[in-house]
Amino acid sequence: MTNPTSAGDESANTNPSDAEASSAHVFMEDTEEDIEWPAGKRLLYAMLDAGLDAPYGCTEGECGACQCVVEPHDNATTHMVHNNVLDEYDIADDMTLACQTLSDTPGGKFDVSYDF
Numbered sequence: 001m002t003n004p005t006s007a008g009d010e011s012a013n014t015n016p017s018d019a020e021a022s023s024a025h026v027f028m029e030d031t032e033e034d035i036e037w038p039a040g041k042r043l044l045y046a047m048l049d050a051g052l053d054a055p056y057g058c059t060e061g062e063c064g065a066c067q068c069v070v071e072p073h074d075n076a077t078t079h080m081v082h083n084n085v086l087d088e089y090d091i092a093d094d095m096t097l098a099c100q101t102l103s104d105t106p107g108g109k110f111d112v113s114y115d116f
């Protein structure tokens, strides 16, 4: 599958050079990797840009193929731009759609897991 990196980058509206990137420690199958999560970039594209084989399907918040768990450190927060898959209980359990997730916290640190 090709990397749809240009999609999901909201940096054109946020001037990312002025915002501090977040970081994520990603647990995926038998690997762990620390990646930069630029401000205004959706989590899926940050992982793909880092060379991770992150799963995805529609990239529109409609299929759930990119579903993962994002646990924030130190009160960092995220939000989904669009979600037509997860219910309030999933979200309360830190589930998110990577293709729709932005960090709200400059310099925020997060653990991302596909092991659930």
Ligand code: FES
Residues within 6 Å of the ligand: 055, 056, 057, 058, 059, 060, 061, 062, 063, 064, 065, 066, 067, 085, 097, 098, 099, 100
């Ligand atoms: S890839 Fe379909 S919801 Fe994220």
